[in-house]
Amino acid sequence: MKKAVTMFRLFAGQPFGKTVLSLIALLVIGLIGMTHSASAQAREKLGYGLLLTNDTLGDFEDRWQTGSITASRIWGPAWMGELPTEAGAILELRSHGRVIGPSNLVYFNPDDRRYAGIVSFGLHTHFQRGGADIALGTDLVMTGPQTGVSQVQTAMHDIMGINPPSQSVLSNQIENGFHPTFVGEVGRGYSLGSIAEVRPFAELRVGDETLGRVGFDLTFGQYGQGGLLVRDPVTGHRYEVIRGGQDGFSFLLGGDLTQMESSIYLPESTGPEMEETRARLRAGGNFQRGNLSLFYGTSWLQEEFEGQPEGQFVGATQLKFSF
Structure with a gap:
């Protein structure tokens, strides 16, 4: 399936694939340069965030986008309650591990999606320009048996008495690979009175x-105000890495629509075809009191491949203690 998606053509008349390599190269060079230019400023550890996602926290199944863990560590100048205007002043080191699986881990089904073990490490920066929040970064995404993800899942399933992935499923998993990846997001918050922000x-x-994605986040309460939130790639929830807001409860809603161009997790050569559009809807809540912050959210993920019989619900949770 090779269909050009015009929204991804960054320059008129230039193929998207050539622009991709240029973007990644320029971003890596730019991040290195920004890190060097910002190194003169005193830098300190500003925050840490860890988000766990699992479909057993959503629809109590073990399939497709089945589980992930994402960790972020933030360094920069003393935090003043808002993003700096200089790119590279705030740096985020991000690590991510994930399992994608078929609906049946025992019997291989060529019409279901293939098993994938994923590990990535990346460098990102966060800043603001003209009232907009901007996040730019690169990740090195590793796939296949080399990640060790399947061994970890097998050991955990053995401990819990659950059937682990079979040899037939693992022998058809996404192959070993290294995939440099660019991620960029631009967003802007608008106050809806004293109690809400969109x-x-x-x-x-x-x-x-x-892919290209557009969406929104709606917050009722103080969650994230004066702090820094980072978006999870699976559920779309934003998790806290620099604490902000006030004590109390916040309610969160959101959604987005995605136009897909390609996915290594749904290759054209084998298995079912990728759906070219995806939607996500999410809701969650955060409770904060003193040094304690507790977040839980759930996301509905629309079908990602042709033949997927239904969407799925994936839960996300974060527990933080500040000292």
């Missing part, structure tokens, strides 16, 4: 999956 955003991802 934040439309747009995202571009190029690499392991090439």
Whole structure:
């Protein structure tokens, strides 16, 4: 399936694939340069965030986007309650591990999606320009048996007495590979009185999956105000890496629509075809009191491949103690 998606053509008359390599190269060079230019400023550790996602926290199944863990560590100048205007002043080191699986881990089904073990490490920066929040970064995404993800899942399933992935499923998993990936997001918050904020955003991802996405986040309460939130790639929830807001409960809603160009997790050569459009809807809540912050959210993910019988619900959770 080779259909050009015009929204991804960054320059008139230039094929998207050539522009991808240029973007990634320029971003890597730019991040290195920004890190060097910002190194004169005193830098300190500003925050840490860890988000767990699992479909057993959503629809109590073990399939498709079945589980992930994402960790972020933030360094920069003393935090003043808002993003700096200089790109590279705030740096985020991000690590991510994920399992994607078929609906049946025992019997291989060529019409279901293939098993994938994923590990990635990346460098990102966050800043603001003209009232908009901007996040830019690169990740090195690794796939296949080399990641060790399947061994970890097998060990955990053995401990819990659940059937682990069979040899037939693992022998047909996504192959070993290294996939440089660019991620960029632009968003802007608009106050809806004293109790709510809506934040439309747009995202571009190029690499392991090439896509364009537009959506919104709606917050009732203080969650994230004066702090920094980072978006999870699976559920779309934003998790806290620099604490902000006030004690109390916040309610969160959001959604986005994605136009897909390609995905290494749904290759054209084998298995079912990728759906070219995807939607996500999400809701969650955050409770904050003193040094404690607790977040839980659930996301509905629309079908991602042709033949997928239904969407799925994936839960996300974060527990933080501040000292």
